[in-house]
Amino acid sequence: MVxxxxxxxxxxxLKGNVLxxxxxxxxxxxxxxxxNLQLFRQLETVWFGxxxxxxxxxxxxxxxxxxLSARINQGTDIPVHKSKTNxxxxxxxxxxxxxxxxxxxxxxxxxxxxxxxxxxxxxxxxSYTSITGKSKVLLPDGSVVWLHSNTNLSYTINRETNSREVxxxxxxxxxxxxxxxxxxxxxIGDVAVKVHGTKFNIDAYNAENMVLVSLYEGSVEMKSGxxxxxxxxxxxxxxxQSNNNLIVRNGDVEFAKSWTNDQLNFTEKNxxxxxxxxxxxxxVEIIIDPIIPENQEYSFTVKNxxxxxxxxxxxxxxxxxxxxxxxxxxxxxxxx
Numbered sequence: 001m002v003x004x005x006x007x008x009x010x011x012x013x014l015k016g017n018v019l020x021x022x023x024x025x026x027x028x029x030x031x032x033x034x035x036n037l038q039l040f041r042q043l044e045t046v047w048f049g050x051x052x053x054x055x056x057x058x059x060x061x062x063x064x065x066x067x068l069s070a071r072i073n074q075g076t077d078i079p080v081h082k083s084k085t086n087x088x089x090x091x092x093x094x095x096x097x098x099x100x101x102x103x104x105x106x107x108x109x110x111x112x113x114x115x116x117x118x119x120x121x122x123x124x125x126x127s128y129t130s131i132t133g134k135s136k137v138l139l140p141d142g143s144v145v146w147l148h149s150n151t152n153l154s155y156t157i158n159r160e161t162n163s164r165e166v167x168x169x170x171x172x173x174x175x176x177x178x179x180x181x182x183x184x185x186x187x188i189g190d191v192a193v194k195v196h197g198t199k200f201n202i203d204a205y206n207a208e209n210m211v212l213v214s215l216y217e218g219s220v221e222m223k224s225g226x227x228x229x230x231x232x233x234x235x236x237x238x239x240x241q242s243n244n245n246l247i248v249r250n251g252d253v254e255f256a257k258s259w260t261n262d263q264l265n266f267t268e269k270n271x272x273x274x275x276x277x278x279x280x281x282x283x284v285e286i287i288i289d290p291i292i293p294e295n296q297e298y299s300f301t302v303k304n305x306x307x308x309x310x311x312x313x314x315x316x317x318x319x320x321x322x323x324x325x326x327x328x329x330x331x332x333x334x335x336x
Contacts, residue, residue: 006027006030009023009026009030010043125155126140126155128147128152129152129153130149130151130170131149132150134146141164141177141182141184142177143174143177145174145175146173148170148172151168151171151172152169153167153168153172154166154167163185164182165187166184166185167186168188169207173199173202173257173259174186174195174201176196176198176199178196178197179197183196184197188211188239189208189241190224190225190244191204191207191211191223191239191241193221193222194220194222195220198215198217198220199215199217199218200214200215200217201257202214205283209240210238211238211239211241212237212256213238214235214236214253214257215232215235215237215253216233216253216257217233222239222246224240224241224244225244226244227244228246229246229248234251234253236251236256255276258280262303263302263303266298268297268298269299270295270297271298271318274298275332278302278310281302282307286330287331289334296317300313314332315332320332320335321334321335
């Protein structure tokens with residue numbers, strides 16, 4: 001489907017080129033469809049976000065546009081950041097946004113990094129986005145990060161403090177490469193997580209309220225205002241942004257990182273246990289009618305199925321009804 005998009009016109013519009021009257025009319029006709037308009041707005045956001053990161057560097061944009069367009073038309077993957085999609089959301093336009101946006105991000109973050117390398121200047125900043133599904137990202141320092149759905153991450157090398165700084169919005173699992181000479185700091189609003197080489201999950205979807213850090217391996221330091229705490233493996237740190245409060249508790253870190261797995265396996269689990277993991281896997285809130293009994297058990301495996309496929313399966317095994325709300329919540333009610 002991506003191949004059928006009018007890439008020449010989209011690219012010209014994003015670059016600010018003047019279109020002919022015929023081209024402009026054709027482009028405006030394409031925009032009249034709501035899902036096309038949403039797609040173009042998402043591409044604009046990605047494009048201008050990348051431009052803001054480039055600062056004074058001026059790469060050969062014509063060359064990179066041609067390379068990107070050629071790869072899109074050929075249906076060829078760009079082997080820089082490997083991505084895999086484990087979910088489909090409920091409006092078809094999202095899959096086109098995801099495909100196009102990921103291609104743009106990959107092309108331009110790579111162009112920027114390579115361009116600076118060839119000009120003998122250090123890479124200053126890179127940005128990554130996972131609009132739908134989840135993506136595995138290799139940072140310039142060798143650290144590996146999994147990005148969950150609707151997650152944005154920016155990576156900066158601060159030459160003055162000799163530190164690697166990440167700004168996160170969403171959820172991510174980090175496997176940080178140890179560097180004794182360069183600290184690694186993740187910032188979410190007023191919360192900072194400082195590490196040197198470790199594995200941990202940060203859930204910051206509701207960063208304006210709470211940030212949850214689940215430590216899988218190593219050690220991290222959390223700071224919020226004047227408060228700071230240290231986490232040990234198996235512990236969670238909860239930051240409440242409204243009062244800079246930090247809470248340390250024992251946590252289920254395997255559950256916290258379960259969304260990064262290749263599949264989910266359920267054996268004789270009831271609906272509430274199943275939905276706990278499905279909610280994490282698909283990054284969607286799931287609401288269960290209290291009258292649904294606890295003794296309805298399920299055994300199945302989730303790999304690449306959409307949440308709607310899974311909901312349909314669950315409703316057939318037992319007598320359930322389900323629906324998706326306008327804000328993408330999944331609601332299960334009893335069919336009896």
